[in-house]
Amino acid sequence: MAQPLPIDNIDVVSYTIKIDGSPIKSTYYVLSIDVRKEVNRVASAKVIFVLDRGQAANEAFEPSESDDFKPGKEIEIQLGYHSKDKTVFKGIIVNQSLKARPDRRVQLIVHCSDKAVKMTLGRRNKYFKDMTDSSVISGIIDNYGLEKAVESSAYQHKQLIQYHAVDWDFMVARAEANGMIAYTSDGKVYVKKPLASGAAQLKINYDRDVFEFDGEIETRFQIPSAVAHSWDMKKQAVTEGKSSPPSVPSQGNLTGTQLAATLNLDEFELHSTGPIEAAELKEWAKAALLKSTLARIRGRVSFFGNEMPAVNTLITLEGFGKRFNGDALISSVHHTVSEGSWITEVGFGLPPEWYAEERPITTPPAGGLLAGVHGLQNATVKKIDADPDGEFRVQVEVPMIAASGDGIWARLANFYATNKKGSFFIPEVNDEVVIGFLNNDPRYAVILGSLYSSKQAPPYTPDTENSxxxxxxxxxxxxxxxxxxxxxxxxxxxxxxxxxxxxxxxxxxxxxxxxxxxxxxxxxxxxSAKDITLQATGKIDIKANQNISAQASGGDVSLQGLNVNAKANIAFSAQGSASAELKAAGNTSIKGAMVMIN
CATH class of the missing domain: 2.20.220 (Glycosyl hydrolase fold)
Structure with a gap:
């Protein structure tokens, strides 16, 4: 059962700041301490010290010059009352800055981050094969030598690709797709399902504890259910995965389903043209419904400082009315120490937007090197030869870039291209083509194909059967x-x-x-309309199982060779309708069992 917020013995706020395990000098005057831990963000802290501008310069700036607040140093912040301090932040110093003010005081501002901040620096590319999202995420965290607590996911990807993405962004995006959240605390990375039930550690009463409260109930982002669609290339049909009712904390007396009904919203649809399998689609749809439901009640509440609230735990709200009372999911914790007071602010509920909608996790078009070009463009072929770089490119004019001029040289996509072989189809000058751009960079055009139109008509008119x-x-x-x-x-x-x-x-x-x-x-x-000639350097054989006929209706039939042999297996006949002649320059022989003449 949640315990009430302690309000006894909280009159004297105390703190301890340690650098590499040792407390800082007591002569350092702390103006304020700010600690933030939040869902899908790396925990951070900020400590502001006041330096005496009236001192000699070498004394006033001694804290900044010392190794105590040198970037890279480990820092621990403890808060409490009457020197009974407990840790609320561990991390490293990532930045220090100086600010001078007219009151002759100089502020030394020390910015700190959880060690997981390393995961937010630099974009990377990587292939993952036959792995679940949880194993991918665990591997990414392990690369940084960080502690972790990663909840298992079921679906195994045949391949998953991280393309030019920051590791933290990639991890959070994959966590969200599985209905999980990511957060850090004191050097440990957590990737877990949002806590739906269990015992809240702390109870906040409106009359007794609250400094400020902002709460809202939202209907516009509430959906009754979700279904995700993709294209099944094996079945050549649309496949889908549907959500199931999520488990969420029991805050308020209005469910997500009831709120969705107020606007008569239909089933929420998600679409991808990629061949996502049904099992993954189901997880996606479940994640969408869970995100929506956890966004139905959102807000923040602040009270006397307390170290107990933690991200992805529950806090009990009491005395806020039936709409807001109950156990709420903690999505952020913000500690502020200033002018002798310590205020803790807890955020509850989740935003309805996906992480990728909130922040630019992909690189800008053209890598940010120049203004990128979006989508495909129409172009007209100007020249197909004499590429100045010898790369077999085609010169095109893009009317939406400039109506006249030299145009740009574009590479030509082919359905088969290899060294000294392949298809060779080059568009004609003045043909309309469609072009795309590598990395959306307008300098690097690729001709994807040619286009027909009423002016540039095809050689055939398509029929219904596409025959x-x-x-x-x-x-x-x-x-x-x-x-x-x-x-x-x-x-x-x-x-x-x-x-x-x-x-x-x-x-x-x-x-x-x-x-x-x-x-x-x-x-x-x-x-043949005229002659037929058969000629061979070697022999010509003519064979048939039945008759062979040679006939010239308007001319002669001639046979000529060194020797001409004519042989009949049964009978031999030679006949002339007008005359017949048998002669030889040498001997002439006529032989038979009987020779009859006339």
Whole structure:
């Protein structure tokens, strides 16, 4: 059961500041102490010291010059009453600054951060294979030698990529996708589900304890349920994962479902065109509903300083009315010590926005080197040769950049490009093309494809069945695929053709002179408008299982060779309708079992 806020013996605030484990000098005058711990943020602290400007310079600035507050030193801050101090912050000094004021006092401001601040510096790229989010997060934390408490996640990614992202940002984004929060305390990184139940350690009563209170109940961000959609490339269909009711602290008497009903909100939809699997989609949808529900009641309450409140624990609010009473999730703790008083402020509830919506976790377009260009751009081809850099680029003019001028040289994307081989299709001058930009940098354009329009019409008009595919060059060289009739045609503008037809079960070769060869079910037919010549350096063999005929209806049939042999296995006949002649320059022999003449 939550204990009431102690209010006895709190008249004298005390503090202890240690550097590398040792208390600072008692001569250092502390003006204020500020400590912040918050969900999805690295814990921080600020201590302001007052230096006497009236002293000699070497004495006034001695604290700044000493090693005590040198950046990198470990610092511990303890707060309490009557010297019964307890630790509220451990970290390292990351910055010190001096400020002079007209009252001749100089302020030394010491900024401190949890050691996990190392995770917020520098962007990194990394591949993760066959790992859960919790194992990825644990590995990232381990790289910094920090203590950790990471709750397990179930879904195992086949691959997960960290692209040019700060480790802390990447970790928080993945934690949120699993319905978790990240926070630090005294050198330890926590990644856990928001605490939904259990015993609150502290109870705050409105009449007895409160300095300030701000609370709000929000309907606009409340959703009844959530569903996440993606594209299943295996099934070629949309797949989805649905949320389930979350477990949340029992603050107030209005549930997220009741608040969502006031605006008649439909099921909240999340979409990704990536092939996210159903199990991961479900976690995403659950996280969205949990975030919404924990944002239904938000606020802050301040009271006499106390070290007990901690992020991701519960605090009991009493005397605030039925709408706000109950156990609230602590999302932030802020300690302030100033002018002899110690105030603790606790934030409760979570913001409805995702971490990636609150802060720019991705790099700016073009890496911030110059103003980036968003989306695709239309361009017109100006020149396709003589790339000044010899990189086979195409010069294009982008009308939305400048209506005239030299344009830019763009690389050309191909469906197959390799050394000395590949596809070779270059757009024509004055063609309209669409271009994108590497890293959104307008200096590095890539032609992604060419565009048709009513002015630049395609060679075919699409039909309902999309039956024709083709390549037609500017001089009408044509490669046509007829999917409906299963016919492949290669054709020149003069009428030379090569046709493979499943419809006619044939292969046809035809030229512009009327010559034609056709291979079909009935056999092979060769036709010529003029002569047919067969010529071989070696032999020519003509064989058939049945008859072989040679006929010239308007001319002679001639056979000539060193030797001409004609042999019949059964009968041999030679006949002339008008005359017949058999002669030789040498001997002539006619032999048979019987020779009959006339």
């Amino acid at each position: 024709i595919k083709a390549i037609v060059t500017k001089n009408d060289l044509k490669l046509e695929f007829n999917d409906k009739d299963k016919i492949l045609t290669v054709q020149t503008p003069a009428g030379n053709k090569f046709i493979l037809s499943d419809k006619d079960k044939s292969i046809t070769v035809q030229d512009q002179n009327g010559n034609k060869m056709e291979m079909a079910a009935a056999g092979i037919t060769i036709k």
